[in-house]
Amino acid sequence: MRKKVNKSKFALIFASIIVVFSLGFPLAGLSGNKQGKVAMNEKVNLPFKIKDNEKIILLYFGYVGCSTICEPSLKEISSVYDNLLDAQKERVSVYFIDIAKDTNMAKEFASHFNDSFVGLDLDAIATAKLMADLRAYSSDSLTGNGEISHTGYLYLIKQTQKQVFELNAIYITRPFDPASIGQDITKELK
Numbered sequence: 001m002r003k004k005v006n007k008s009k010f011a012l013i014f015a016s017i018i019v020v021f022s023l024g025f026p027l028a029g030l031s032g033n034k035q036g037k038v039a040m041n042e043k044v045n046l047p048f049k050i051k052d053n054e055k056i057i058l059l060y061f062g063y064v065g066c067s068t069i070c071e072p073s074l075k076e077i078s079s080v081y082d083n084l085l086d087a088q089k090e091r092v093s094v095y096f097i098d099i100a101k102d103t104n105m106a107k108e109f110a111s112h113f114n115d116s117f118v119g120l121d122l123d124a125i126a127t128a129k130l131m132a133d134l135r136a137y138s139s140d141s142l143t144g145n146g147e148i149s150h151t152g153y154l155y156l157i158k159q160t161q162k163q164v165f166e167l168n169a170i171y172i173t174r175p176f177d178p179a180s181i182g183q184d185i186t187k188e189l190k
Contacts, residue, residue: 036173037180044133044167047126048095050159056092056185057165059155061127061136063100064109069152074113076176077154081114083182091189093118099127099138099150134167156181158188 050057060077062070074096081094094117098106106119122130131138138150154176156169169184171177 036171037184038170038172040167040169042167044157044165046157046165047122047130048120050093050163050165052159052162053091054093055159056188057155057157057159058092058094058181059097059134059157060095061097061099061131061134061138061150061153063098063148063150064103064105065100066148066150068147069150071113073152073154073174073176074110074117076174076178078114078117080176080178080181080185081116083178084185088185088189089116092185095120097122097127097130099131099148135170154181156184156188 046057058077058080060070060073062073077094081089081092084092094110094114096106096110096117096119098109098119098121101124104121106121108119110117110119130136134153134155136151136153138148141147141149151172152174154171155167156171158166158168160166168188171181
């Protein structure tokens with residue numbers, strides 16, 4: 001009986017790993033550069049309002065308390081933001097979307113990494129739809145310890161007209177390359 005349980009647990013873990021990699025590798029295959037950037041050019045609907053002067057949105061999905069992926073990623077994203085010129089910072093915003101259920105701490109968590117970051121707690125349906133539209137995934141940890149497995153992608157979204165958005169790039173490889181992302185932002189702001 002014990003061997004059967006262990007085999008079932010192993011099969012579940014193995015299947016989960018295959019799902020995770022199958023979601024990430026197609027994007028990695030599309031990426032034609034060393035920075036792990038997938039160039040996109042498609043419209044996207046954001047379930048929240050953006051200020052008209054914000055032309056570039058850097059968006060990251062994570063959860064409050066995620067120390068393995070989110071904290072290092074948000075530090076890297078803060079480095080990207082800090083390296084922008086002041087005139088660029090006025091037109092660029094960083095949004096952290098909390099994928100955890102019922103935490104309501106996204107604002108505090110995001111501002112811990114940079115006072116300019118915007119943390120949002122969207123409802124579960126809006127979060128799931130936005131994640132699906134942007135090719136992000138998440139699942140509860142198999143160990144039941146409260147952790148959430150999720151993509152660690154950074155999304156560059158451009159506001160092309162008032163409240164009309166276009167997904168321009170997905171950065172799928174970490175650590176993020178601040179110089180390359182900064183160049184992409186500069187190009188998009190012209």
